[in-house]
Amino acid sequence: MKFSVAENWVEAPLKQFVDEARVQLAVLLHPSGQVLGQFGFARSVDVMTACALSAAIHASAGELGRLVEGKPFTGLHYAGKARQLFLAQVPIAAGSLVLLAVFDDESSLGVVQLFFREFCAAMRAAAPASAASPPALAGDFERELNRNLAVMFGRA
Amino acid sequence: MTSAFGTVLTSLIRHRGVTGCMVVGEQDGIIVDSSLQIGVNGTAFAALTASLYRRARRSAAAAGFGETGFFELDAEHGRVCAAGRNDLVLVVVAGERVNVGLVRVEMLKALEVLS
Numbered sequence: 001m002k003f004s005v006a007e008n009w010v011e012a013p014l015k016q017f018v019d020e021a022r023v024q025l026a027v028l029l030h031p032s033g034q035v036l037g038q039f040g041f042a043r044s045v046d047v048m049t050a051c052a053l054s055a056a057i058h059a060s061a062g063e064l065g066r067l068v069e070g071k072p073f074t075g076l077h078y079a080g081k082a083r084q085l086f087l088a089q090v091p092i093a094a095g096s097l098v099l100l101a102v103f104d105d106e107s108s109l110g111v112v113q114l115f116f117r118e119f120c121a122a123m124r125a126a127a128p129a130s131a132a133s134p135p136a137l138a139g140d141f142e143r144e145l146n147r148n149l150a151v152m153f154g155r156a
Numbered sequence: 157m158t159s160a161f162g163t164v165l166t167s168l169i170r171h172r173g174v175t176g177c178m179v180v181g182e183q184d185g186i187i188v189d190s191s192l193q194i195g196v197n198g199t200a201f202a203a204l205t206a207s208l209y210r211r212a213r214r215s216a217a218a219a220g221f222g223e224t225g226f227f228e229l230d231a232e233h234g235r236v237c238a239a240g241r242n243d244l245v246l247v248v249v250a251g252e253r254v255n256v257g258l259v260r261v262e263m264l265k266a267l268e269v270l271s
Contacts, residue, residue, distance in 0.1 A: 108184050109185065110181075110184055110185020110186050110199070110203030111204065114199060
C-alpha cells in the first residue's frame with residue numbers, strides 16, 4: 001500500500017496509526033484542505049478529492065456543533081455496508097489538524113478510536129510549533145496543495 | 157446501573173479478583189454497559205477484546221469448529237475472558253486470584269441475558 005507524507009514529522013505517528021488501527025485509507029490534512037500525509041491512495045486526484053470533502057465535512061460538523069452544543073463537534077463516524085469512515089480533529093500545540101480514516105471489518109470503531117487517541121498524543125509530541133498555522137490563503141492554496149501532492153506522489 | 161445488563165455486571169464484579177466487566181458491541185468494540193474498578197482502562201479492553209473475540213470466532217469458523225462459546229486470554233498477571241451472543245460480547249477482566257471456573261459458569265449463564 002502506498003504511504004506518503006508531505007511533512008516528515010507526521011510520518012512516524014501516521015504510520016503507527018495505520019499499522020495498529022488496521023485502516024485501509026488514511027489522510028491527514030489541515031482544516032483548510034492541505035494534505036500532510038496519506039496512506040492507501042494510488043492517485044493524487046483521489047487524495048485531493050478526499051481532502052476537499054473532509055475539510056468541508058469537518059467545517060460543517062464544526063458549525064453544526066456550535067449551533068447545537070455551543071462548541072464544534074470534533075469527531076464523526078459513518079458506518080457503510082462494507083466500509084466505515086472516521087473523521088476527527090487532531091489537536092496539536094499550534095492549532096488542529098484533521099484525520100480521515102476508512103476501515104472495514106478487519107478493524108472496528110473501538111479499535112480506531114483507541115489508536116486515534118494514541119495518534120493524537122504522538123502528534124502533539126512530534127508537531128513543530130508552527131505546524132498548524134500555514135496556508136488557507138486563497139492565493140497560495142492551490143500552489144501549496146499541488147506542491148504537497150507532488151512531493152507525496154513523486155513529481156516534485 | 158440502569159441498563160438491562162446491570163444485574164449481570166453487578167454479579168460478576170463481586171467475584172474475587174475480577175477488576176472489570178463489560179458488555180461490548182462485537183462489531184464496533186464500543187462499551188454498552190460496564191462495571192469497572194478504578195484504574196481499569198475499559199475502552200481499551202473493550203475495543204481490543206472485541207476485536208480478538210471476533211477474530212477467534214472467525215478462526216474457529218474457518219477451521220470448521222463451529223461457534224465460539226468461551227474465549228480466555230491467560231497472561232502473566234491476569235486474565236481476560238469473553239463470551240458472546242447476538243452481536244454482544246461479555247468481557248471480564250481479572251487478576252491472578254480469580255476463580256476462572258466460577259467466573260466461566262457465571263458468564264455462560266449471563267449469556268442468556270444477552271439473548
